[in-house]
Amino acid sequence: MFGHFGVLTLLGVMTWLSGCCSTPLTQSLQRFEFKQPHMGTLFTITLYAPDEVRARNGADAAFAKIAALDRMMTDYDPESELMQLSRKPVGDPVTVSDELFDILQQSQRVAELSDGAFDVTIGPVVRQWRRTRRTGILPAPEALARLRSAVGWQKLKLDPRNKTVTLTVPEMQLDLGGIAKGYAADQALAVLKGQGLPRALVAASGDIAVGEPPPGKRNWRVAVGKLDGKDGQPARILFLNHAAVSTSGDAEQFVEIGGQRYSHIIDPRTGVGLTERLQVTVIGRRATDTDAFATATSVLGVERGVALLESQPDLAGIFVRKNGGDSKIFRTKRSY
Ligand code: AMP
Numbered sequence: 001m002f003g004h005f006g007v008l009t010l011l012g013v014m015t016w017l018s019g020c021c022s023t024p025l026t027q028s029l030q031r032f033e034f035k036q037p038h039m040g041t042l043f044t045i046t047l048y049a050p051d052e053v054r055a056r057n058g059a060d061a062a063f064a065k066i067a068a069l070d071r072m073m074t075d076y077d078p079e080s081e082l083m084q085l086s087r088k089p090v091g092d093p094v095t096v097s098d099e100l101f102d103i104l105q106q107s108q109r110v111a112e113l114s115d116g117a118f119d120v121t122i123g124p125v126v127r128q129w130r131r132t133r134r135t136g137i138l139p140a141p142e143a144l145a146r147l148r149s150a151v152g153w154q155k156l157k158l159d160p161r162n163k164t165v166t167l168t169v170p171e172m173q174l175d176l177g178g179i180a181k182g183y184a185a186d187q188a189l190a191v192l193k194g195q196g197l198p199r200a201l202v203a204a205s206g207d208i209a210v211g212e213p214p215p216g217k218r219n220w221r222v223a224v225g226k227l228d229g230k231d232g233q234p235a236r237i238l239f240l241n242h243a244a245v246s247t248s249g250d251a252e253q254f255v256e257i258g259g260q261r262y263s264h265i266i267d268p269r270t271g272v273g274l275t276e277r278l279q280v281t282v283i284g285r286r287a288t289d290t291d292a293f294a295t296a297t298s299v300l301g302v303e304r305g306v307a308l309l310e311s312q313p314d315l316a317g318i319f320v321r322k323n324g325g326d327s328k329i330f331r332t333k334r335s336y
């Protein structure tokens, strides 16, 4: 299904009109690749452009957008818009930028659909687990219970009419780490399209957004997941256009204490990092969705995760559950 997104691409139209297999316009496009670090990872932009100047200008504009979103949403800078919001008096509606409101609204939608498995109010607990990663000391259950009193997606109120955000209990701290990279990839792709460069791919480690395919091709070839881990299975190749894919879980970021591995993805119901070895790849139309749903379904596990993805019109998923040296693969019914 996803391989056929936007089948009538620019190339398809032109090929049909000329009755030939390529055109002077697409022939003259060259491939360019640019990399920049943002949001604690490396963003890669691959695009097709008529010349290097056009390519570089487009990539610069796209990276500038990503950098602006990073400055807005980072929880490492106390002055970011997100961090300033967390310091406002409890119960006061705060007017935020359109983009911050947009990403919070999309976050809340996934929170509701996933019954709170995805929860951007998880901040206080994420911070605790960052400390745990440094110290190697597990948080006491009472400490986690205290932190969790400031967690819960329903404690975050959005007013779409006035574009205000209200944090309703003390000590709340928002964390957009589960959705920001996908959102930034979508926005960067939109900037490139606006610059006349629709044949582009934006990748931020596990989150990838693709626009129109390379010249003369129907799709981008996107390798996902680390299914080639211990089991020696090949990485999966997806063929995508006008689509997005995100992989979460079975983390590069984890802490191991007393022989137990805790993921950087937290189950909001317990405040504890996931211990099940699960890697989820979600495919959809927008990286904002695939990013958030990949994090959400990592928390939900295979059965509930598959059901959630199948309840959505445009999403598909691959779940790899690892158990010792073995891994078992589960897929949604929807194909791609
Ligand atoms: P991802 O790599 O997209 O799965 O996002 C993982 C990041 O999302 C973590 O490093 C945290 O910053 C944040 N996070 C952890 N647990 C959750 C959760 N249950 N819901 C939303 N965000 C989370």
Ligand code: MG
Pocket (backbone or CB within 6 Å): 177, 178, 179, 246, 248, 290, 291, 292, 293, 294, 295
């Ligand atoms: Mg995510």
